[in-house]
Amino acid sequence: MRSLRKGRFRQAYWGMMRWPLALALVALSPLVLVAQTPEMFDPASPDAIEIRELFYLVLAITTLIFVLVGGALAYFIYRFRDPPGAPRDDSEPPQIYGSQPIEIAWTLAPTLIVLVLSLVVIRSVIAMRSEPPTEGTLRVRAVGHQWWWEFEYPEFGFTTANELVIPTSDADAPTPVYLQLESADVIHSFWVPKLAGKTDLVPAKTNRMRLEANAAGIYEGRCAEYCGTQHAKMLIRVTAVSPAEFEKWVADQQRSAAVAASVDAGRQIFMDQACANCHTIRGEPAIGKFGPDLTHLMSRHTIASGVLENNRTNLADWLTDPDQAKPGSRMPNMRLSPTEVKQLVDYLMTLE
Amino acid sequence: MAIAETGQSSAASPLVTQLHGWVTTVDHKRIGILYILMSLFFLVVGGVEALLIRLQLWVPNNTLIGPDTFNQLFTMHGTTMIFFVVMPMLSGFANYLVPLMIGCRDVAFPRLNALGFWLALFGGCILYTSYFTGDALYGLGSAPDVGWFAYAPLTSPAYARGGSVDYWILGTLVSGVGTLTFAVNLIATILTMRAPGMKLNQVPLFVWMMLVDAGLIIVAFPPLTAAQIMLLLDRYAGAHFFDTQAGGSAILWQHLFWFFGHPEVYIMALPAFGIISEIVPVFSRKVIFGYASMAAATAAIGFISLGVWAHHMFTVGLDDRLDAFFSAASFLIAVPTGIKIFNWTATLYGGRLQLRTPMLFALGFLGMFLIGGLTGIMLATVPVDWQVSDSYFLVAHFHYVLFGGSLFALMGGCYYWFPKATGKMLSETLGAWHFWLLFVGFNLLFGPMHIAGIMGMPRRVYTYEAGQGWDFWNQLSTIGAFIMGIGFLIFFINLVLSLRSGQKAGDDPWDAWTLEWATSSPPASYNFEQIPTVRSRRPLWDLKHPEDPDWKYE
Numbered sequence A: 001m002r003s004l005r006k007g008r009f010r011q012a013y014w015g016m017m018r019w020p021l022a023l024a025l026v027a028l029s030p031l032v033l034v035a036q037t038p039e040m041f042d043p044a045s046p047d048a049i050e051i052r053e054l055f056y057l058v059l060a061i062t063t064l065i066f067v068l069v070g071g072a073l074a075y076f077i078y079r080f081r082d083p084p085g086a087p088r089d090d091s092e093p094p095q096i097y098g099s100q101p102i103e104i105a106w107t108l109a110p111t112l113i114v115l116v117l118s119l120v121v122i123r124s125v126i127a128m129r130s131e132p133p134t135e136g137t138l139r140v141r142a143v144g145h146q147w148w149w150e151f152e153y154p155e156f157g158f159t160t161a162n163e164l165v166i167p168t169s170d171a172d173a174p175t176p177v178y179l180q181l182e183s184a185d186v187i188h189s190f191w192v193p194k195l196a197g198k199t200d201l202v203p204a205k206t207n208r209m210r211l212e213a214n215a216a217g218i219y220e221g222r223c224a225e226y227c228g229t230q231h232a233k234m235l236i237r238v239t240a241v242s243p244a245e246f247e248k249w250v251a252d253q254q255r256s257a258a259v260a261a262s263v264d265a266g267r268q269i270f271m272d273q274a275c276a277n278c279h280t281i282r283g284e285p286a287i288g289k290f291g292p293d294l295t296h297l298m299s300r301h302t303i304a305s306g307v308l309e310n311n312r313t314n315l316a317d318w319l320t321d322p323d324q325a326k327p328g329s330r331m332p333n334m335r336l337s338p339t340e341v342k343q344l345v346d347y348l349m350t351l352e
Numbered sequence B: 001m002a003i004a005e006t007g008q009s010s011a012a013s014p015l016v017t018q019l020h021g022w023v024t025t026v027d028h029k030r031i032g033i034l035y036i037l038m039s040l041f042f043l044v045v046g047g048v049e050a051l052l053i054r055l056q057l058w059v060p061n062n063t064l065i066g067p068d069t070f071n072q073l074f075t076m077h078g079t080t081m082i083f084f085v086v087m088p089m090l091s092g093f094a095n096y097l098v099p100l101m102i103g104c105r106d107v108a109f110p111r112l113n114a115l116g117f118w119l120a121l122f123g124g125c126i127l128y129t130s131y132f133t134g135d136a137l138y139g140l141g142s143a144p145d146v147g148w149f150a151y152a153p154l155t156s157p158a159y160a161r162g163g164s165v166d167y168w169i170l171g172t173l174v175s176g177v178g179t180l181t182f183a184v185n186l187i188a189t190i191l192t193m194r195a196p197g198m199k200l201n202q203v204p205l206f207v208w209m210m211l212v213d214a215g216l217i218i219v220a221f222p223p224l225t226a227a228q229i230m231l232l233l234d235r236y237a238g239a240h241f242f243d244t245q246a247g248g249s250a251i252l253w254q255h256l257f258w259f260f261g262h263p264e265v266y267i268m269a270l271p272a273f274g275i276i277s278e279i280v281p282v283f284s285r286k287v288i289f290g291y292a293s294m295a296a297a298t299a300a301i302g303f304i305s306l307g308v309w310a311h312h313m314f315t316v317g318l319d320d321r322l323d324a325f326f327s328a329a330s331f332l333i334a335v336p337t338g339i340k341i342f343n344w345t346a347t348l349y350g351g352r353l354q355l356r357t358p359m360l361f362a363l364g365f366l367g368m369f370l371i372g373g374l375t376g377i378m379l380a381t382v383p384v385d386w387q388v389s390d391s392y393f394l395v396a397h398f399h400y401v402l403f404g405g406s407l408f409a410l411m412g413g414c415y416y417w418f419p420k421a422t423g424k425m426l427s428e429t430l431g432a433w434h435f436w437l438l439f440v441g442f443n444l445l446f447g448p449m450h451i452a453g454i455m456g457m458p459r460r461v462y463t464y465e466a467g468q469g470w471d472f473w474n475q476l477s478t479i480g481a482f483i484m485g486i487g488f489l490i491f492f493i494n495l496v497l498s499l500r501s502g503q504k505a506g507d508d509p510w511d512a513w514t515l516e517w518a519t520s521s522p523p524a525s526y527n528f529e530q531i532p533t534v535r536s537r538r539p540l541w542d543l544k545h546p547e548d549p550d551w552k553y554e
Helices: A002-028 A046-080 A102-131 A244-252 A263-270 A312-320 A338-348 B008-012 B015-023 B028-056 B067-101 B110-133 B164-192 B205-236 B250-284 B291-307 B320-332 B336-348 B357-380 B381-387 B392-424 B428-454 B471-501 B539-544
Strands: A139-145 A146-155 A160-161 A163-167 A177-183 A189-193 A200-201 A208-209 A215-223 A233-242
Touching: A002 B067, A046 A102, A046 B336, A046 B357, A046 B381, A102 B320, A102 B336, A102 B357, A102 B381, A139 A163, A139 A189, A139 A200, A139 B291, A146 A163, A160 A244, A163 A244, A177 A189, A200 A208, A215 B008, A233 A244, A233 B067, A312 A338, B015 B028, B015 B164, B028 B067, B028 B110, B028 B392, B028 B471, B067 B110, B067 B205, B067 B250, B110 B164, B110 B320, B164 B205, B205 B291, B250 B291, B250 B336, B250 B357, B250 B392, B291 B320, B291 B336, B320 B336, B320 B357, B320 B381, B336 B357, B357 B381, B357 B392, B357 B428, B381 B428, B392 B428, B392 B471, B428 B471
Parallel strands: A139 A177, A163 A233
Antiparallel strands: A139 A146, A146 A160, A177 A208, A189 A200, A189 A215, A215 A233
């Protein structure tokens, strides 16, 4: 009676196990279609490449351990499971209390592995972090705000926001950019996976980070430390351009804001309303520091920290109701009339 | 005193008397069951929060749940699962089992024990009251939204307006004090109340691991309590511990929190290790391989786990030497953890494995915890951590450790000891369904998170832009979450059905070897009619095999 029940249980058990496995296979099959190289494994800077190599090394070691231990586990389960339908046997298998040589062996082997790994880690941490910026290297002060990024180029005397522009660096004669990371409010974290690992921006502390791109292009990143309501929409764009283009960009940014008489109505609204209290427009009375510098707003591709494309419609929507695109944003709804919004957008669009 | 007797006598008494008995009880077994019931209640709450999170992440730019609600959900989910699900469940198991396993009649301080439980429950109630009376920027009914580790200065009045953060502080503070009383009690019980003849190196491994666990609690919880009081002083008494604008330090909070937070991971893992160390031998029909090295590894984990906390802070910009130290220490803890996994696996070797539900969960634990441990090695590799830290890779890692690890083991423990506590067997068929749905759902939920993470998806985002390649992986995760939800539904159905009409269990349904199986199911309030005398680590083996007793070999 008892063995019959056990047999039925086992049948049900294997029957049940078959279909979750099949389900898992079906679920995993579309992987081929959506495969896309993960950003971390498609790096564009020496530091990110070194991290990838290190990742591959650890991945190889852990995969080996997984196959060995997981394999033993699976084999033992298969080999030593109570055979289906076997008559109930009250005798117990041989009791093995332990084995000193085996236990010493599997203590020493992992110890050696982690010793080697520690040394590798220490070497690469020192290589990647402790080199201070030398004379003549480009420095950018990056300040995290709820929920946008301020980028100040102290050598060139201007500030921009959310889109960091850097010159490309030749792999043979590297010219990395050094970021000086600070925070104006809570903790943020600067993370552009293709270029480097993340570093936190901690209030009342200055962190340093090396940024380098070997090819021109736009590299996307984001804040990686939870920083409040709109943590999700605090995106970073790093644009790497050739050194020549970079020089031209710097020269453009150094100019004061354009003033066109045709948009005087919009300019007046900007200076009279609270806009000027939070935003700077260089060469104008607007010297607020709470929000992004708008001197060359139209040189940027996005607004609201990478959330919206920078164009007339989005600017108008943003001014009308910032909470629409970014609920909880620190940008207030100024309750402007549609005419005022249009005049203001006209003015902003001249800030090239 | 109206301590109702378990079993038939209480079934006949009116409901009010029964309830009164439960509320006023100082019986360690009843308190244990209360802890587990509390844990199961909050498991449902935290689980529903997780399902809502997964629904919101189903498609990019989803507007189902707004940012404020979402941020409250992940804060409450994390806090609930750690402080009000895993902690009470492990306290429940320890409370119920330790006195039975060491052959005594109750814990050392039964009234303190009751206080610990009611504080834990009170803490949970405080936390959830925030949904009704918490006030914040968004108005009344705001739960805390600062994340379960509540980094300063996000918790300062300037950034967390209103009182919702206070509910987090007070809820976890009160339950933390409860946990401390539990630990003190447990240590006293294990050290002084073992059955005659039972030496400290003969206690069941679950008891040994709970002893180390309680020691860790006593070292790790006070810094958290201190930090929380400092935060309250900051918020209400004008102190500046964490106020960076006035010379305070945001990093101080991180040190204090993680000095609790990392040992906490092991506080939640050690009881799981203990449960596995009981289940695997019984269902392999073999003695545990290497009891002494298992016990030593536990002590080593306890010790090393106090020196790894700053591996949560590799991106903070600490000194290189600190990063190197904490990286090496984190690697080192893999050694004793490895010993445990090897010992469990070796116990299977040459056994006669009986794949009943508790064993399914134990084996599931071994596989999942192995994966969680190995991704932990990746995270201890500092430069790799700079990339994957605070991404979904990390979310996957700690769920493999805490869910695939701790919770799988605790579920296995439910199936293993349910017959002892109720006298009824849980259904094996429903149990197998529960396990397989959980196992498949779990891997479908958390496996793809590794990939979303290395594709650049940070944690704690309420939505994400299209075109990142993250949609597919998030959808797999959401499907997995709902499969797990069905698994848990089956578990609860199983609990109710089996309690009502389950097979009778008898005293020793699994033919096991530790003392709790030597008494009736459920045990009487005094546990044992006669306190047993113990000569080895498996007293019931000695009883069942008088011709070949364990004490000959120890």
